[in-house]
Amino acid sequence: MKVFVIGVGLIGGSFALALKEAYKNVTIFGIDNNDAYLNEALELGVIDEKVDWNDLGEAEIVYTAIPVNVLCELLPEILDRVSDDTLVIDGGSTKSLICEAVKEHPKRRNFLAAHPIAGTEFSGPSAAIKDLYKNKTNIICEVEKTAFKLQEKALKIFTDIGMRIRYMDPHSHDKHIAYVSHLSHISAFMLGKTVIEKEEENERDIFDMAGSGFESTVRLAKSSPAMWTPIFQQNKTNVLETLEKYIANLQQFRDLMVQDDYESIYEVMENTNKIKEILKGITVKN
Amino acid sequence: MKVFVIGVGLIGGSFALALKEAYKNVTIFGIDNNDAYLNEALELGVIDEKVDWNDLGEAEIVYTAIPVNVLCELLPEILDRVSDDTLVIDGGSTKSLICEAVKEHPKRRNFLAAHPIAGTEFSGPSAAIKDLYKNKTNIICEVEKTAFKLQEKALKIFTDIGMRIRYMDPHSHDKHIAYVSHLSHISAFMLGKTVIEKEEENERDIFDMAGSGFESTVRLAKSSPAMWTPIFQQNKTNVLETLEKYIANLQQFRDLMVQDDYESIYEVMENTNKIKEILKGITVKN
Numbered sequence: 001m002k003v004f005v006i007g008v009g010l011i012g013g014s015f016a017l018a019l020k021e022a023y024k025n026v027t028i029f030g031i032d033n034n035d036a037y038l039n040e041a042l043e044l045g046v047i048d049e050k051v052d053w054n055d056l057g058e059a060e061i062v063y064t065a066i067p068v069n070v071l072c073e074l075l076p077e078i079l080d081r082v083s084d085d086t087l088v089i090d091g092g093s094t095k096s097l098i099c100e101a102v103k104e105h106p107k108r109r110n111f112l113a114a115h116p117i118a119g120t121e122f123s124g125p126s127a128a129i130k131d132l133y134k135n136k137t138n139i140i141c142e143v144e145k146t147a148f149k150l151q152e153k154a155l156k157i158f159t160d161i162g163m164r165i166r167y168m169d170p171h172s173h174d175k176h177i178a179y180v181s182h183l184s185h186i187s188a189f190m191l192g193k194t195v196i197e198k199e200e201e202n203e204r205d206i207f208d209m210a211g212s213g214f215e216s217t218v219r220l221a222k223s224s225p226a227m228w229t230p231i232f233q234q235n236k237t238n239v240l241e242t243l244e245k246y247i248a249n250l251q252q253f254r255d256l257m258v259q260d261d262y263e264s265i266y267e268v269m270e271n272t273n274k275i276k277e278i279l280k281g282i283t284v285k286n
Numbered sequence: 287m288k289v290f291v292i293g294v295g296l297i298g299g300s301f302a303l304a305l306k307e308a309y310k311n312v313t314i315f316g317i318d319n320n321d322a323y324l325n326e327a328l329e330l331g332v333i334d335e336k337v338d339w340n341d342l343g344e345a346e347i348v349y350t351a352i353p354v355n356v357l358c359e360l361l362p363e364i365l366d367r368v369s370d371d372t373l374v375i376d377g378g379s380t381k382s383l384i385c386e387a388v389k390e391h392p393k394r395r396n397f398l399a400a401h402p403i404a405g406t407e408f409s410g411p412s413a414a415i416k417d418l419y420k421n422k423t424n425i426i427c428e429v430e431k432t433a434f435k436l437q438e439k440a441l442k443i444f445t446d447i448g449m450r451i452r453y454m455d456p457h458s459h460d461k462h463i464a465y466v467s468h469l470s471h472i473s474a475f476m477l478g479k480t481v482i483e484k485e486e487e488n489e490r491d492i493f494d495m496a497g498s499g500f501e502s503t504v505r506l507a508k509s510s511p512a513m514w515t516p517i518f519q520q521n522k523t524n525v526l527e528t529l530e531k532y533i534a535n536l537q538q539f540r541d542l543m544v545q546d547d548y549e550s551i552y553e554v555m556e557n558t559n560k561i562k563e564i565l566k567g568i569t570v571k572n
Contacts (some may be wrong), residue, residue: 117497139495166494173495179481180496184503190535191473192561193554194528195465197535207564208452209425209459210466211403215565216502217470222562225555233548242480243540247533249476249483254529262519268479269511275478276508278493279501 004051004059006031006078008041010119011091012065013128016046018161021130029055041125056081061089061157068092069230072101079107087150089114093177093227094234095141095170109147112154115139115173116163117181121222134162141170178238183246185220185228186239192221287312290337290345292364294318294327296405297377298351299414302332304447307416315341327411342367347375347443354378355516358387365393373436375400379463379513380520381427381456395433398440401425401459402449403467407508420448427456464524469532471506471514472525478507 003019005012008030016028030047032038041047056062059082064071071092078088079102088111092098099113118136120127138158143151158165168176195218199206232239256264289305291298294316302314316333318324327333342348345368350357357378364374365388374397378384385399404422406413424444429437444451454462481504485492518525542550 117495119497119499121499136497137494176492176495179484179492180500183480184477184500186536186539187473187477188503189555189558190532190539191470192558193535194469194532196558196561196564197531198465198528206462206465208423209403209462211405211422213405213407213506214466214470216505217474218561218565219502220499221555221558222565223555225552225559228555229548229552232543232551233546236543236546240540240543242484243536243543245483246476246480247536247540249479250472250529250533250536253472253476254526254533257518257522257526257529260519260522262515265518266511266515269475269507269509269514272475272478272482272507273511275482275504278482279504279508 001026002029002058002060003027004029004031004056004062005047006062006064006074007066008032008037008047008125008128009065010123010127010132011116012063013041013044013046013125014118014130014132015063015065015091015161016041017128017130018133019157020045022157022160029059031056037125041128044125044128046125046128053077053081057083059083059086061087061153063089063091065091067227067230068094068098068234072097072234075102075111076105079105079110082107082110084110086110087112087153089154091116093181093231095139095173097234099142099145099170108145110150112143112146112150113141113170114154115141115177121219123224123227131162136163137166138163139166139168139173141168141173143167174235175238178235178242182231182235182239183242185223186232186243187246188218188220189223192218288315288344288346289313290315290317290342290348291333292317292348292350292360293352294323294333294414295351295410296408296413296418297402298349299327299330299332299411300404300416300418301349301351301377301447302327303414303416304419305443306331308443308446315345317342323411327414330411330414332411332414339363339367343369345369345372347373347439349375349377351377353513353516354380354384354520358383358520361388361397362391365391365396368393368396370396372396373398373439375440377402379467379517381425381459383520385428385431385456394431396436398429398432398436399427399456400440401427401463407505409510409513417448422449423452424449425452425454425459427454427459429453460521461524464521464528468517468521468525469528471509472518472529473532474504474506475509478504 005016019026028047029049029051030038030041038050095113102108102111116133116138118132291302305312314333315335315337316324316327324336381399388394388397402419402424404418
């Protein structure tokens with residue numbers, strides 16, 4: 001199986017490693033505009049060969065794991081270059097604009113729009129993990145627009161690397177993912193910013209007092225700005241909606257504190273504690 | 287060694303287990319206003335005996351791990367009841383009001399004000415872990431106000447259970463901990479609230495899309511409202527300061543998105559990425 005991975009970082013690299021784990025007969029060809037990454041991926045055994053755009057015609061499967069704005073630009077060109085039987089899968093965190101970008105493309109049926117709910121805060125080929133996708137959910141959008149044979153092929157691969165499948169329309173995907181993923185990133189980035197600013201102001205040693213609770217809450221602030229800026233941009237409307245609701249909740253919490261209404265603060269926290277039960281479900285699933 | 291633990295949940299119970307691990311000759315006497323907790327702690331071997339306030343005169347060491355408002359009320363009475371040689375240590379997340387509460391107490395020198403930077407989002411005796419304090423920092427306030435012999439005794443215990451010590455005045459403690467601990471809790475609680483509200487609005491299955499990133503960022507929203515409400519109350523001024531700065535940063539991020547200024551958004555995230563290096567330090571320490 002000849003698989004071309006475009007973008008050999010955390011997401012693309014982990015997909016490559018998962019395929020190598022699942023199948024004997026797979027050769028991974030890597031494409032990346034960062035040549036250092038490409039060499040690193042080769043050294044680490046994430047890919048087997050460096051190739052370029054001119055080789056795309058030879059691909060049986062293409063997996064794209066690049067910033068979503070670049071993907072929107074390049075996906076039509078990728079489809080132009082692949083053969084009639086090639087399956088092209090993306091791993092982008094937004095789906096509406098990506099599906100829109102190839103809506104009228106003559107090879108639309110070669111493309112499967114997907115978003116694996118998996119990742120870490122690290123990036124680059126060295127962040128790739130063979131088990132990243134195991135027991136994780138893959139959200140597939142507009143499955144009916146992909147050729148049936150290629151749907152089958154993709155599903156077999158996802159199952160073989162241990163993923164669960166959910167189908168969803170791109171609009172619902174973008175709306176919901178803003179809440180459970182995009183907002184968490186902004187929340188963590190701004191928490192990190194607030195504490196760093198305080199440290200810079202006068203306290204060099206404030207982080208000596210930080211424990212595992214802070215570390216967990218701020219973890220996503222290590223994420224790649226190159227990946228996340230275009231995600232916020234592409235999902236602007238939904239992200240703004242979640243962000244405004246989040247700010248309103250924080251503002252309300254602040255007002256309750258100003259009013260010394262600790263009874264209401266207790267209640268708000270107690271009601272939110274039910275996230276325990278909800279997260280139990282997540283832990284099982286992810 | 288006769289150790290009385292008042293409040294046999296996560297913090298007190300873990301202290302008990304750590305002492306049992308470090309010393310052969312230690313008996314843990316448990317006091318808790320929740321009798322079910324006390325029985326559970328006994329069954330789990332967290333404590334050796336159930337006792338009550340009238341027995342406090344027999345304690346060699348008293349460790350208090352109760353909500354900080356209750357502690358402020360009860361600490362004077364605890365000091366009234368203990369012998370002249372007893373060491374009383376607290377584990378509260380705020381320090382100014384606690385130190386204030388016993389400032390003029392005739393047995394002030396029997397008290398050591400401490401805050402172990404350790405915990406999980408769970409509570410109750412079943413949440414107690416013997417290694418909770420290993421390699422963690424214990425912040426000690428107003429050490430000069432504790433009798434020298436009792437300081438020595440406390441330091442030996444903290445060292446024996448694997449803790450590092452930092453000295454700090456209560457005012458600085460409360461100011462800094464608001465940033466690196468209290469704010470993280472509010473940020474997580476409000477993230478949880480925002481997403482739960484969205485789910486309740488119309489989307490029963492939004493959490494199916496949540497991954498480990500959301501789980502990590504929202505983890506502290508599982509924390510106990512009984513512990514955290516009085517912490518926010520006691521540290522109101524500092525917590526409000528951090529919360530207002532956090533809201534301002536989120537608001538600024540929102541404005542940049544509204545203005546489509548993704549260059550600035552990229553920069554903000556890139557600058558915050560230095561939290562990576564800072565957290566590396568925390569991981570080593572905690």
